[in-house]
Amino acid sequence: MIKNILITGGAGYIGSHISEILVKNKKKIYIVDNLSTGYRSLINKKAKFFKLNIHNNKNIKKIIKENKIDSVIHLAANLIISEGEKYPKKYYWNNVIGTQNLLKACSNNTIKNFIFSSTAAIYKDGQFKVSENSIIKPKSVYGRTKVKCEKIIQSFCKKNNINYGILRYFNIAGSSPSGKIGLINKSDHLFKNFSREVMKKRPIFKIYGNDYKTKDGSCIRDFIHVSDIAEIHFKVLEKIDKTNKSKILNCGYNKGTSVLEVAKEFKKQTSKKVKILITKRRKADLVKIIASNNKLMRFIRWKPKFNNLRKIVKSCLIWEKRQ
Numbered sequence: 001m002i003k004n005i006l007i008t009g010g011a012g013y014i015g016s017h018i019s020e021i022l023v024k025n026k027k028k029i030y031i032v033d034n035l036s037t038g039y040r041s042l043i044n045k046k047a048k049f050f051k052l053n054i055h056n057n058k059n060i061k062k063i064i065k066e067n068k069i070d071s072v073i074h075l076a077a078n079l080i081i082s083e084g085e086k087y088p089k090k091y092y093w094n095n096v097i098g099t100q101n102l103l104k105a106c107s108n109n110t111i112k113n114f115i116f117s118s119t120a121a122i123y124k125d126g127q128f129k130v131s132e133n134s135i136i137k138p139k140s141v142y143g144r145t146k147v148k149c150e151k152i153i154q155s156f157c158k159k160n161n162i163n164y165g166i167l168r169y170f171n172i173a174g175s176s177p178s179g180k181i182g183l184i185n186k187s188d189h190l191f192k193n194f195s196r197e198v199m200k201k202r203p204i205f206k207i208y209g210n211d212y213k214t215k216d217g218s219c220i221r222d223f224i225h226v227s228d229i230a231e232i233h234f235k236v237l238e239k240i241d242k243t244n245k246s247k248i249l250n251c252g253y254n255k256g257t258s259v260l261e262v263a264k265e266f267k268k269q270t271s272k273k274v275k276i277l278i279t280k281r282r283k284a285d286l287v288k289i290i291a292s293n294n295k296l297m298r299f300i301r302w303k304p305k306f307n308n309l310r311k312i313v314k315s316c317l318i319w320e321k322r323q
């Protein structure tokens with residue numbers, strides 16, 4: 001049975017939501033985060049926190065041993081696509097070498113399960129609905145670092161008899177119904193940018209390109225609520241632990257929503273007059289990507305709780321008002 005879980009990147013947006021659900025389910029959690037993009041205010045009060053870099057495998061090894069950690073959820077990474085294009089070495093160092101160093105801390109230790117945050121950004125553009133077997137050909141540096149990590153983790157876990165769950169998240173949005181945690185700062189996050197604008201006197205929604213070959217010309221994504229993603233982690237972790245299986249799983253709703261549809265929903269939920277500004281396309285953006293989630297659904301028999309654009313937007317606005 002899973003008892004003690006180490007979460008890297010637990011002071012971040014997704015990590016704080018995963019922490020919340022694990023604590024609710026009576027798990028002991030230990031967070032390793034260097035606070036480079038995370039926040040103390042997002043760290044769960046019941047967690048034991050170590051301000052530490054994932055490169056510091058000596059100290060992490062000690063933490064794992066002393067606290068009898070049985071499972072690791074590895075989220076710590078850099079993830080802004082445009083930043084990765086500008087600083088590829090930084091992304092390679094933090095994401096790939098960081099993961100390698102973390103794995104060193106897991107070898108010859110108490111770890112039985114390892115969950116990794118991967119991304120839909122690893123898939124080749126233009127495939128639209130992707131299954132786990134679809135073509136892998138990342139357009140971005142960020143996506144390439146995640147492909148490398150997936151490979152390293154698979155081979156390490158096989159060698160060391162550790163169950164792995166590689167979770168390929170699609171686009172995460174929303175915030176916890178508890179109102180205590182949410183997305184604080186991320187420059188290229190659609191829902192965050194619209195939420196921020198809505199708080200202004202004269203909101204402007206910037207949309208990157210409206211001449212894509214999609215139903216309304218804007219990009220299409222499979223947006224999934226962060227609390228649903230958090231629940232997936234808990235369920236996958238339990239399942240791989242029980243069955244001793246390793247899986248790569250797409251995490252999305254199997255549903256596409258366009259950027260313009262998101263803008264319209266935000267408009268609906270505010271009384272302010274919103275201006276929509278169309279600007280040029282961004283270099284590394286995929287046109288359309290939707291998750292085929294059959295494998296996930298079969299593996300954990302999961303029912304999403306927030307699969308509804310109105311609910312996702314509402315949760316973003318409730319959180320933003322509290323900021």
Ligand SMILES: NC(=O)c1ccc[n+]([C@@H]2O[C@H](COP(=O)([O-])OP(=O)(O)OC[C@H]3O[C@@H](n4cnc5c(N)ncnc54)[C@H](O)[C@@H]3O)[C@@H](O)[C@H]2O)c1
Nearest residue numbers: 009011012013014033034035036037038053054076077172
């Ligand atoms: N947000 C999304 O839509 C999305 C989509 C797909 C995949 N992901 C993946 O999910 C994970 C978490 O993303 P997030 O949105 O919560 O981002 P985030 O920036 O809020 O969280 C990342 C956390 O990792 C920490 N961190 C970064 N480098 C570190 C290091 N070297 N040592 C220790 N801590 C470090 C940061 O301080 C931060 O708290 C990432 O691996 C990301 O690639 C996110």
